[in-house]
Amino acid sequence: MENQDFLETLRKTFFEEADEILNKNEVTLLEMEDNRSYSDCLDIVFRQVHTLKGSAKSVDFRDFYELAHVMENLIADLIANTQCISKNVIDLLLKTNDVLVSMIHQLKDDTNARFQLGDIKNEIVNMQENLLHTMTSPLEVNDSSEVDTPDHVTYISEHESEIESENTNSIQQLTTMDPNTKSNPDSQREEYIRLPIRKLDSLLNTFGEQVILQSILEHCKDDLTQNADLIKKTINQLSKITYDLQHSTMALRMVSVKGLFNKVQRLVRDTSNSLNKDVKLTLNGENTEIDKSLSDELSNAITHIIRNAIDHGIETAEERIAANKSETGNIIIDAYQNNGFFFLEIKDDGRGLNKTKIIEVALKKGIVKQQQTLTAQEINNLIFKPGFTTVTNVTDYSGRGVGMDAVRNVVLEAKGSIVVESQEGLGTTFLLKLPLSMTIFNGTIVRTESERFIVPNADIREVFQFNNHQVRDMNNKQKVVIKGDKTIALYNFDEAIGRKTNKANLSTRKTALLIRKQDKDIALEVDEILGQQRIVLKKIGNEVKNLPGVAGGAILADGRVALVLNINAIAC
């Protein structure tokens, strides 16, 4: 039994090592293609694969070991003959790396998984033989796509939602498959994160300060009256330290967007190659940090936006020349932090959103009515409606009409926002704005009857009071309140959380929260505003996770639990 435990521990370490190495391989291989620094890059990859091969053997992952061995041989040949390196060779290396990545993914779920590697091994052997022939002859860039070969890896995790089952193109599968995203949220697999030690040290320092303040309070308790001033001072300092601690601990979960950027690089390369478009990708702000779970969630959203950009945005070389643009299309991604938020701009200089087409499709799908007049921005925003797509040919890459809607939902779930700007002929820009932390925020405590709820301040635009004479009944029974020159839909808090109430608020002066829910303003009437507090969102059990309008729970200053409202999920 002990041996088994030991093997499991070793294997865990192996998985961590593999994740790191295979990721580094991909980055290095892509770099190799860009910079043509073949020898250096090949050396790096060779050493890594060699190390990983050895480790795989020692933890008894036979199939992995064999494929790594074959890959190692190919690289050895290439190192001896760098003139043979072509785009196809690099493609094959990337593909093999992908297969290894997918094997690790499988093995993490089932350490006894076996793999059918005959096809990929053959491909590698064939490549080696071809290289033998071309060793003495000048390098020919072989344009025929060797990448369109039948399935190599027959194991594709069933949990991958992006797999299009009717499409058997293996490159397609390998590029859409992203083992790093949360494909199976219920799996018990542990996730790991790499931390710079300085973050931990900084945290420990702050803890040290807290311990000191704590002991001051200990001494003070002997005589509370005499030490009153010192106690007050210490409490102030403690609250600052606690804030710092929260911050530092959250910072531990932050990862740089480099990981996302690497994925994007690979995506752009593969997509533009398959679609025969020349695209130059510029990435800015790779050291910007975001919460790891956010990074995972954004991955799919960004993938979709970029696919669309390359597929529908960027024109073909001829079209671009005819339009007096550079032959190579441009995609620029900017990542930066500002004011507690994370911003991501994805810009392309393609053909932009076609307003006429958008309106046409929207009319056809009943998303808008004939007589509606829309501003340019409103027209552009129609792409976020469910089921919307102007694409007539559904390609492998995009056009299924579920994308932008899903992207928007992911962003909204993360309490962020997404905006699109576009000029026909010039290009399109997407701007994503996301809060850096979803779990710690400032909230307002409201009372309705005898219960208390918390509304995140980020959702509240304003708190205002109104009189009865400002309230009107609309034709459809919807109540509205007149505030200044605006008419705002008015709801009772109880209604919003789905509770029937017969209570009538008889006071003349009432209080309401002005909430921005997606793209409209609503007013929520409450009995009383009790105050504000820094809120730490706590998980509540699976048994209550899906209650309507509830984002989670939080503990108020008096130690009691209050529910936190999820504005996007309230019933109005």
Add this chain to the structure above:
Amino acid sequence: MQETAVVEHHHLPIGERDVKSQGNKVLHAKKLHKKKKFLIFTLDEERYAIPLSVVKEIIGMTDITPLLHVPKYFRGLINLRGRIFSVIDLRLKLSLSGSVYQAKKTSIIIYEHDDFVVGMIVDDVIEVIGIENDQITQNVKPESIAHKEFVDGVARTDENTLIIMLDVSKMINQKEMESHQKLSNNNAA
């Protein structure tokens, strides 16, 4: 001679982690040969048992924040050292009459089943004892319980007291929770 484990403050074996805190009772038990350990508590003077292995902690009655759109027996949420737990009222769940909570006696047993960690309110927690399989009669459902599906059988101790074995997997019914939410979603729409 009944081999009963007395409430002692030993450390649990490594496999069972306990959470210590002041003011809360955590029951430990001596390792008993061949007998499975059970926590005994009372509802309406009747004795009930659940396996000790699922028990995480036992605390006294505390403030409960009620929830909407939940079954009647679902009392709400509590704060236990910074973590939030759901709490159900076992009397209501078993369709016994509800009663006033008595200070010092009414307790909340925090237990774990599958992915759920939940508290249940009981009248009083008595002891931990070992019960052998042959002391348990399955499929005998006592008259006092309206919902026989929550009961796993009846055990007879050496002193001839009867203990009703509760099936913890039946306490939280995900489907029931969901149907309550659907009902209220419909009302709200």
